[in-house]
Amino acid sequence: MNATALIDAAKDGILTGSVYALMATGLTLIFGVMDIINVAQGILVILGAYLSYALSVHLGIDLFLGLLITIPSLFVVGVVIERAFIGRLKGPEKTAMSILVTYAVSLLIEGALNIIFTVNDVQLHASYVNKSFLIGGIHFSFIYVAGFVMAVILLSALYFMLYRTRFGVSVRASLADQTSAALVGIDVRRVSTICFGIGVAVTAAGGMVYGATNAFNASTSYDLISRLLTIIVLGGMGSLGGAMIAGVSMVFIGDMVGVLWSPVWSTMAYFVVLIIVLLLRPQGLFGKPIARVA
Amino acid sequence: MNIRGKFFRALAVSAVTGASLLTIGSSSGAASSGTLAMGAPVKIGISLSLSGDFSADGLAYQQGYQLWAADVNKHGGLMGHKVVLDIVSDASSPTQVVTNYQKLISTDHVNLVFGPYSSLLTLPAAKAVSRYGYAMIEGAGGAPSVFQAGLKNVFDVTLPVANDLQPFAKWIASLSASKRPTTAAYVTSNDPFTQPQLPVAQKIMEKAGIKTVYNKVFAAEQTDFTPIADAVASAKPQVVVLGAVDVPTVSSFMQAFEQSGYNPKVFIATAGPDQGSSFLKAVGAKNANGIMVPNSWYGGSANPMSKVMVAEYIAKYGGTPSGVNADIAEAYAVGQTVAAAVNATKGFNNAAIIKYLHSGVVVQTVQGATSFNSLGQNLNMTAYTFQWQGKKFVQINPASDANSVKALFPKPAWGK
Numbered sequence: 001m002n003a004t005a006l007i008d009a010a011k012d013g014i015l016t017g018s019v020y021a022l023m024a025t026g027l028t029l030i031f032g033v034m035d036i037i038n039v040a041q042g043i044l045v046i047l048g049a050y051l052s053y054a055l056s057v058h059l060g061i062d063l064f065l066g067l068l069i070t071i072p073s074l075f076v077v078g079v080v081i082e083r084a085f086i087g088r089l090k091g092p093e094k095t096a097m098s099i100l101v102t103y104a105v106s107l108l109i110e111g112a113l114n115i116i117f118t119v120n121d122v123q124l125h126a127s128y129v130n131k132s133f134l135i136g137g138i139h140f141s142f143i144y145v146a147g148f149v150m151a152v153i154l155l156s157a158l159y160f161m162l163y164r165t166r167f168g169v170s171v172r173a174s175l176a177d178q179t180s181a182a183l184v185g186i187d188v189r190r191v192s193t194i195c196f197g198i199g200v201a202v203t204a205a206g207g208m209v210y211g212a213t214n215a216f217n218a219s220t221s222y223d224l225i226s227r228l229l230t231i232i233v234l235g236g237m238g239s240l241g242g243a244m245i246a247g248v249s250m251v252f253i254g255d256m257v258g259v260l261w262s263p264v265w266s267t268m269a270y271f272v273v274l275i276i277v278l279l280l281r282p283q284g285l286f287g288k289p290i291a292r293v294a
Numbered sequence: 295m296n297i298r299g300k301f302f303r304a305l306a307v308s309a310v311t312g313a314s315l316l317t318i319g320s321s322s323g324a325a326s327s328g329t330l331a332m333g334a335p336v337k338i339g340i341s342l343s344l345s346g347d348f349s350a351d352g353l354a355y356q357q358g359y360q361l362w363a364a365d366v367n368k369h370g371g372l373m374g375h376k377v378v379l380d381i382v383s384d385a386s387s388p389t390q391v392v393t394n395y396q397k398l399i400s401t402d403h404v405n406l407v408f409g410p411y412s413s414l415l416t417l418p419a420a421k422a423v424s425r426y427g428y429a430m431i432e433g434a435g436g437a438p439s440v441f442q443a444g445l446k447n448v449f450d451v452t453l454p455v456a457n458d459l460q461p462f463a464k465w466i467a468s469l470s471a472s473k474r475p476t477t478a479a480y481v482t483s484n485d486p487f488t489q490p491q492l493p494v495a496q497k498i499m500e501k502a503g504i505k506t507v508y509n510k511v512f513a514a515e516q517t518d519f520t521p522i523a524d525a526v527a528s529a530k531p532q533v534v535v536l537g538a539v540d541v542p543t544v545s546s547f548m549q550a551f552e553q554s555g556y557n558p559k560v561f562i563a564t565a566g567p568d569q570g571s572s573f574l575k576a577v578g579a580k581n582a583n584g585i586m587v588p589n590s591w592y593g594g595s596a597n598p599m600s601k602v603m604v605a606e607y608i609a610k611y612g613g614t615p616s617g618v619n620a621d622i623a624e625a626y627a628v629g630q631t632v633a634a635a636v637n638a639t640k641g642f643n644n645a646a647i648i649k650y651l652h653s654g655v656v657v658q659t660v661q662g663a664t665s666f667n668s669l670g671q672n673l674n675m676t677a678y679t680f681q682w683q684g685k686k687f688v689q690i691n692p693a694s695d696a697n698s699v700k701a702l703f704p705k706p707a708w709g710k
Contacts, residue, residue, distance in 0.1 A: 008524040008554075016518055110345070119349040120572040121541045130581075130708065132553040141553040144520075213549065214517075215542035215576040219349045219386075223517050255521035263512035263522050264484060 007138055009259040013252030015144035018151040019213070021247025023206035023224065024231040025155060025240060026199035032238030033175050033195040036086055036098040040106040042225030044200050047109055048074055048207025049216055050117055053124055063126050063208055064146070070204040078200025081105055082193045106221065113218040121215040129212045147209035154202055155244055161198075162240070171195060175238070234274050236287025245285060249273070328643025330405065336375040336642060338363075338632075339382075339398030340408045341419065346386025350541065350572055351411045351621050355434070356381060358625025359408060361607060366629065372636050380404055384415065391415040392422045399426045405642045408628050411621070412539070413437030413455075413487040414514075420448045429647045431632050433624030437486040441669040447644075448670040449651050451627040451659060453677055455487055455564075458588040459495035459535065462562055462679045465691045465701070466533065467502035473703075475532035475559050479508035481522060482537020488564045491588075492537050499533070507531045519543060523550030530556065536563040544585075545576045552581070552708040559704035562586035567682060571617035574685065582682040584705030590675045591661045592687055593618035596697055599630075600660040616687035627659035 027041045038044075048070055055066040085101050132139040162168040173181040174191045182188050210216070210224075231250055235242025253273055254266035261269075277285060330336060340359060343352030363377045371377055380402055384391040391410050398404045409432020410419050416435025423430045424447045432448070436455040440448060466475065478499055480492045489511065500506060508529040512522055523546065526534060534551075538544045544566035551557065567573050567587035574582055593604050593615030603626055604615050632647070634657040639646040656665040656674065663674040679691045683702050690701040 005525045005528045008528060009521045012518075012521045012524060016520060114345070114349075119344070119353045120569075121350055121545070121576045123545055123576045125578055130549055130552045132555065134555075139554045141520075141550075213520075213546070215545040217349060219345045219347065220542075222346065223515075227517070251518060254518065258512070258521050259525055263481075263510050263516065265513075266521075267513055267515050 004137070005259050006256075009255040010252065011138060011140070012144075013255040014248055015141070015148045016213075016255075017248030017251035018244070019144070019147040019206060019209045019247075020227060020231060020251060021244040022147065022151040022154060023203055023210065024228045024235075024243040024247055025151075025158065025206075026202045027228050028232040028235065028238055028240060028243045029158065029202075030196055030199040031232065032240075033171055034086070034192050035095045036089075036102070036196070037095060037229075038102045038196075038199070039099055039225055039229075040081070040102040040109065041199075041203065041228055042221035042223075043106045043109045043113075043218065044074065044077070045203045045207040045210060045224055045228075046216060046218055046221045047077070047113065048204035049124065049211030050113060050122075050207075051204065052208040052211055053117075053122055056124060056126070063124055063129075063212060067205055067208060070208065071201050074204040075197040075201035078197035079193055081200070082196035086196060087189065087193065106225075110218045110221060117217070119217050119219065121217050122211075123215040124208065124212040126212070141213075143209060143212050147206075147213075150205050150209070151244070154205060155240060158198070158202070158240055167191075167194070230271070230274060232284075234277060234284055236284030238288070239284070239286035242284060242286035328639070328641035328646060330373075330375050330642060334375060335378040336372050336406065337378050337380055337402065337404040338406045338408055339380045339395065339402060339404030341382055341384045341391045341394035341398070341410045341415075343386040343411050343415070344381075344383035346384075347540065348386040348411050348415075350569060351434070351619075352383070352386070354569070354619040354621035355411050355625045357607070357611065358622040359629060361603065361610070361622065362626045362629030365606070366633060372633055373640065373642075384410060386412075386415070388415050388418050391419045395419050395422045399423070399428060406632060406636075406644070406647075408625075408632070409433060409435055409450075412485075413440050414485060416440055416448075416450075417443060417486075420445050423447060428644045429632075429635075429651070431628050431635075431651070433628045434487075434621070436671075438490050439486045441671055445670070446652070447648055449631065449666050449672075450670055451631050451661065451664050451672055452624050453590040453675040454671045454673070456490045457494060458564065458590075458677050459491050459562070460498070461677050461691050462586065462588055463495035463498035465679065465693065466504065466560065467498055474502065475504060477507045477529075477531045478504050478533035478535065479526045479529055479531035480506065480535045480537075481508065481510050481512070481526055482535075482564075483514050483516070483539055483543065484511050485514045485537075485539050488537035488539055491564050492535055495535055504533065514539070519546035520550045523547045524554055527551055527554040527556035532558060533560040534558045534562070536561070538563045538566045541566045541569055541573050541576045544573075548577055548581055548585075548708075557705065557707050560586065561705055562588070562679070564588065568592075568620045568680065570619045570687065571613055572619065574617070574682075578709075579685050580709045583684060583710065584681065584702045586679055586681045586690070586701075588677055588679050589620050590677060591620050591623040592616075592678070592680050592689060594688065594697070595623075595660075597660060597662060599658065603660045614685075616685065623660045627661045627664065630659040631657050631664055 030038045051070040055061040128142045132141045170186045231246045235246030253270045257269040258266040382394045411434045413435045417440050420430040433452045482492050544563045567585045568589045635647040635650050681690045688699050
């Protein structure tokens with residue numbers, strides 16, 4: 001093992017991890033505001049990747065330009081899902097029921113994607129997807145760097161929205177106590193719908209980067225959702241910053257173990273860390289220790 | 295609970311147990327009687343990975359089985375009975391595949407079963423099926439672990455995978471000293487199909503003086519291959535032998551190699567590049583140029599039966615011979631082997647089919663001559679190495695074979 005391999009692993013961990021963080025952001029936002037565990041997030045990432053694929057292959061639209069179409073499209077998809085299924089969930093079993101409902105949504109979308117695109121693997125192609133540039137003798141992949149930059153920009157935008165806008169105040173008030181928020185005149189239902197839409201919309205960016213760096217089909221969503229759930233559990237459910245740090249940690253830990261020890265232990269190493277953190281902080285790294293009032 | 299309650303509970307348990315035994319008994323009876331009423335269809339139960347990690351292969355297997363069934367029915371069916379395929383999805387799960395075959399036999403009362411996709415699923419499936427006395431004829435369970443289980447009902451129509459890389463390694467070793475690569479990397483998933491293949495190649499190549507500079511195993515659950523690929527690239531081996539089970543794994547390594555400015559002289563993957571047009575679509579035709587894969591069949595095979603099957607496949611699904619997935623031929627060969635056994639034993643008796651296939655008889659299939667040893671391995675077939683040359687998938691060795699063409703060596707730069 002040489003120093004270059006170690007630096008490469010650290011670089012890969014940070015860049016790839018940020019893409020996972022981008023995908024997990026929507027999941028943690030939706031849980032934070034709505035107490036909804038959206039297990040359809042994995043298939044929505046893949047839907048975002050397929051939308052980019054369709055625009056690129058059939059209309060020749062560049063992957064990054066295509067985001068101007070796919071992000072609003074997925075926002076609409078999110079709003080429709082929230083209005084049709086999620087918004088109807090009430091009562092103390094809402095969170096548990098949301099797992100079943102969003103799983104059903106996930107199966108519906110998976111079935112539709114299999115019919116439209118078949119189960120054969122595809123990957124997003126563009127002239128810059130396989131290109132890289134050198135800094136200090138280390139190769140940096142364009143697409144991963146772009147993914148990292150997008151993750152930072154989108155997470156910053158979400159943070160700004162939550163903490164510097166009037167809508168953000170409504171969101172945070174709903175997050176703290178939905179009943180009290182409603183009493184002071186906040187339209188909690190509307191806030192929830194928009195948050196769900198935003199949570200789904202950000203997957204378009206994550207899906208595009210994922211699809212450009214991995215061959216995928218609809219079934220890829222199962223691997224993705226299991227990773228995304230562990231990211232938000234480690235980061236603390238509902239914490240945007242936690243998702244970023246946990247996403248990077250997950251890949252970074254795996255990559256370093258793979259290089260220093262053996263790739264066969266990469267995945268397990270992350271779960272060992274996750275278990276230790278949960279034993280010490282059951283709410284995750286940045287989660288709130290007190291249960292919210294519905 | 296009072297005595298009366300206990301009595302009724304015991305009665306209920308006995309009734310359920312009895313009913314279950316009767317179900318198993320009756321299905322075994324149906325399997326062993328081997329006769330079907332006039333005009334009744336012959337039902338063949340199959341569990342396939344129509345979702346999950348192996349879904350692309352599962353779909354190809356489904357097409358292969360359906361193509362065979364359509365051909366048989368066009369010619370009057372099996373022993374005059376129309377073939378009906380009862381296909382259920384196991385979502386690539388080694389536990390679901392067991393449930394599926396149990397249901398197919400004990401509830402759906404299928405007469406015969408065909409194998410699932412991958413060694414990982416074939417082993418538990420074959421164990422479950424053997425309990426009912428059914429023959430498990432399959433095309434994707436060639437790992438040593440499948441044959442080491444000591445099952446008498448397993449018959450793999452494809453070449454056992456352990457020696458798949460032998461012709462490739464021997465070809466590399468046979469190159470003149472000035473051309474022969476000097477370093478190699480071996481990196482593989484711990485999947486039972488692929489992991490046993492690499493040490494065979496490594497032994498031959500090391501004996502020829504090719505130094506191993508990287509040798510690692512990664513977990514089958516691994517999804518992020520960039521750090522492993524970067525570690526391989528930083529070792530700068532001239533040959534990369536990748537133990538993969540699917541297209542995404544191979545595609546990720548190729549992309550990471552290109553991004554790190556590394557291009558090996560030879561790049562072979564144990565699976566993935568054999569998936570025809572699916573592989574090209576994922577990696578791009580230009581990047582595929584020079585990539586190799588071991589297998590026992592390809593769309594350009596000179597086998598007359600294979601030519602007919604490929605023509606039928608293209609007529610139905612479109613494409614070119616190079617784009618036909620090798621899984622199609624494996625599935626089709628399963629059907630042909632079963633048909634030969636049914637015709638020879640004049641019925642659907644699984645015990646008779648097992649005995650017949652263990653007799654050393656040779657069956658001709660689209661993959662070539664097929665016969666089985668006591669473990670159910672098909673040792674009649676030859677391992678070949680194939681290579682993508684432009685958009686064409688060609689056979690490059692054994693060099694002695696008339697259908698082999700000159701290998702593209704060294705591999706062209708990425709995208710050329």
